[in-house]
Amino acid sequence: MLQPSVKQAFALSKTRTRALLTFRVRLLLVSFLALSLAILADQPSSASSSAQPAQTTENPAAPPQASPKPPEQENAKPPSHLRIPAALAPYLDPGFHPDLRFEPDLSPTDADTQALRLEIRLSRRQVTLYRGETPLKSYAIAVGRPGWETPVGTYEVKQMIKNPTWVHPLQKGVVIPGGDPENPLGRYWIGFWTDGKNWIGFHGTPTPRSVGRAASHGCVRMYNKDVEELFKQVTLGTVVKVVK
Known part of the structure; x- marks a missing residue:
């Protein structure tokens, strides 16, 4: 009685094992098939998306604007087209700004800072424009006639x-x-003396032949082109010295 039962049990176990193996093989086949279908389904989509050009819009969005820099940062880098005084060269890195042009300091010289002044020499019938002690140019003049002499002194x-x-x-x-x-x-008048009523000064003249003589009522006549030139150089306060 025991032997047939063992055979039957062994046969039943063998049948179950075979069924289980068959199920697992089928499960693996189904999984493999599903994975293959998924791969095949993804390939056309990728190809299609790669073949399409990038979408553009008629009004593309403006690029994000950089936040404004503080004033000290904006001024930290001088524009390269500026001429930089040579005195600042040690404080700037030419490697950082290779195209900066360092210019020599255009400091005014002592002669430049000295004021212009005029000196009239009555005996020479001449006025000379000076900068400091350096004569720049002399001009012929007419001075006061006898009885109307041009006053000697220092004026402005x-x-x-x-x-x-x-x-x-x-x-x-x-x-x-x-x-x-x-x-x-x-056309031009440069007054430098007054008694509160009458004036004396440089001026042009319609009678240029009088220049070089003692011919005026005390004023200093000049050729029209000369007084125009002088008018453009002097200013209110320019010293006028009159000597014999």
Whole structure:
């Protein structure tokens, strides 16, 4: 009775083992098939996406703007086109700014800082423009006639007028407007002396032949081109020294 039972049990176990192996093989086949299908299904999608050009829009979004830098950072790097004084060269790294151009300091010289001044020499009928003690240019002049001598002394420019009006010093009411070709003062007036009523100064003249003589009522006549040139160089306060 025991022997047939053992055989039956052994046969049943063998059948179950075979069924289990068959199930596992089928499960592996199904998994492999599902994985293969998934791979095949993914390949066309990848190819399609790689073949399509990148999408563009008509109005692409503006690139993000950098946050504003503090003023000290903006000024930390000088623009390379600036001319940098040579005195700053030791404090800047030329490797960082290789195209910076270091220029020599254009400091004013002692002669440049000295004021312009004028000196009239009555005996020479000449006025000389000086910077400090250096003469720059001399001009021929007419000075006051006897009885109307140009006063000797040190003065300064108090008036500068373009197209001055001339008032006759002896005949009351005789006036010639500025810009008139017959105006005895010409086109430029540089006044340096006054007694509160009458004035003496440099001016042009419609009678250039009088230049070089003692011919005026105390004023200093000049050729029109010379007084125009002088007018452009002096300023109010320029010293005027008159010597014999």
